[in-house]
Amino acid sequence: MRYVFIQAEKARYPVVVLCRVMAVTRSGFYAWCRHPLSRRAQENQAVLVQIRHCHHESDGSYGSPRIHRDLRAQGFPGSVDIGWRG
Secondary structure: OHHHHHHHHOOOOOHHHHHHHHOOOHHHHHHHHHOOOOHHHHHHHHHHHHHHHHHHHOOOOOOHHHHHHHHHHOOOOOOHHHHHOO
């Protein structure tokens, strides 16, 4: 999570300052940047996009059961907790 925060904020603050504040090394941050996302992380991103789309299309009224139903209808396998896995 620290590296994700640094990635998101590096346009506003220098990386060296962000790394110091987050107590990580710059070399560790840049090494993390070079590695591609894992297969599971890519799957999580795809599911998250669909979850947000379903929630937006329902004007925020859909909860996890309806979102799960929509995801299954779109071909996403998994349990109700698919959007919340770590």
